[in-house]
Amino acid sequence: MEKEGLPALGWAARDTSGHLSPYSFSRRVQEDDDVTIKVLFCGICHTDLHIAKNDWGNTLYPVVPGHEIVGVVTDIGRGVDGFKIGETVGVGYFVGSCRTCISCSKGYENYCAKLELTSNGVGRDGENTRGGFSDVLVVNQDYVLRVPDTVPMDGAAPLLCAGVTVYTPMMRHGLNAPGKHLGVVGLGGLGHLAIKFGKAFGMTVTVISSSPAKRQEALDRLGADAFLLSSDPEEMKAAAGTMDGIIDTVSAGHPIVPLLDVLSPMGQIVLVGGPSEPLELPAYAIVPGGKGIVGNLVGSIRDCQAMLDFAGKHGITADVEVVKMDYVNTAVQRLQRNDVRYRFVIDVAGSQL
The missing domain is CATH 3.90.180.10 (Medium-chain alcohol dehydrogenases, catalytic domain)
Incomplete structure (x- = not known):
């Protein structure tokens, strides 16, 4: 039966x-x-x-x-x-x-x-x-x-x-070392966790956002080291070549070339937000500095368990x-x-x- x-x-x-x-x-x-x-x-x-x-x-x-x-x-x-x-x-x-x-x-x-x-x-x-x-x-x-x-x-x-989506590429692309500089694009469900993991790894973390209203939230409550207003050309220019990698959590369409400009040579942007609009990527933005753009979809079971264990050890919670x-x-x-x-x-x- x-x-x-x-x-x-x-x-x-x-x-x-x-x-x-x-x-x-x-x-x-x-x-x-x-x-x-x-x-x-x-x-x-x-x-x-x-x-x-x-x-x-x-x-x-x-x-x-x-x-x-x-x-x-x-x-x-x-x-x-x-x-x-x-x-x-x-x-x-x-x-x-x-x-x-x-x-x-x-x-x-x-x-x-x-x-x-x-x-x-x-x-x-x-x-x-x-x-x-x-x-x-x-x-x-x-x-x-x-x-x-x-x-x-x-x-x-x-x-x-959200947690494993930002943790996995940080581990895979070497964005987990003390002293390295991580950029986090977007301050939402994924972005706030990227800040927490980055700080737990001992990294310098800069939030990159188009919203000036998020500056104090990023710095005072979430503990980011710096805030970069992406709509301010002068701020972006001053940050050129300073970041080892960027976790881009934004799911809406946005310019990618200005983000590549703030990467140091050999740096990578990891897309985890997945905008539906095609990226505009001229070759000059990546070839001279050996820069790259990669994607990430959540993580494996092994990755997810490692992330949970790390979160438990360091008191990370959403x-x-x-x-x-x-x-x-x-x-x-x-x-x-x-x-x-x-x-x-x-x-x-x-x-x-």
Whole structure:
């Protein structure tokens, strides 16, 4: 007799309006290598907005968003040896990969062509995946993360996407050494965490923003060493050639050449915000100084666990505004206006689903 799936309650968008409302569905049956998780907190990412409204043309309605998930283990399969019931765990951007491609074999499963997304993907059972705007998950143990006790659970949730998205390229491109100079473009959900990781690495951190109103926030509250107004040609000229690398978190279109000018020779800009507009990149901006532009998509499971452990050791947590699920549509509207400092997190367990 075929087992029935695990009943689940969540909030889903059903059309391009992106409006979320209560939704009942079933999780797949727990298998031997699976962990069942009660969702406690889930961050709201800009990706969730795009998916809910089908901005990228690939939404599988009805869609339950959410991929910054912290919860507690409530059950484990017979083959699970890395987790125990009652343990605090996390789930990030993806919950599966092919395990056999070049990317997977090198430990970069986040670049697998068959990546199984936590939300709005296709799972191992052929059903659409549904994310953390819900009360329960069933996840293969190899894609579950341990959350250190030293990191508050609500503040840990955004680390599983925003945190690893900035931490991974800093590690990969040598932007983690004391004394180096890091530029952070944009002061939002990703940017404020890039500052925190950069300072924990012992780097000099300069925030680059087009908004002069963010100067004091960057310097006084978040601890950046300097602030550079990108709309001020004189400030930008004075900073020419001073930065070892830049983490660019801005998702809206913006000029890239002025940012390349502030890099020192051999420096790199890492794009993590992903503007939809094409970049205008004349050769003279990169060839003479040997400069480069690279991209980054979240991080591998190995990267994410290392990031969480580092965050736990150094007391790094996201700055969050915790809301209940019935506030989610208002939170989404505010997020579209950048009216949050710096990440909304849903108290899923404390909400009436």
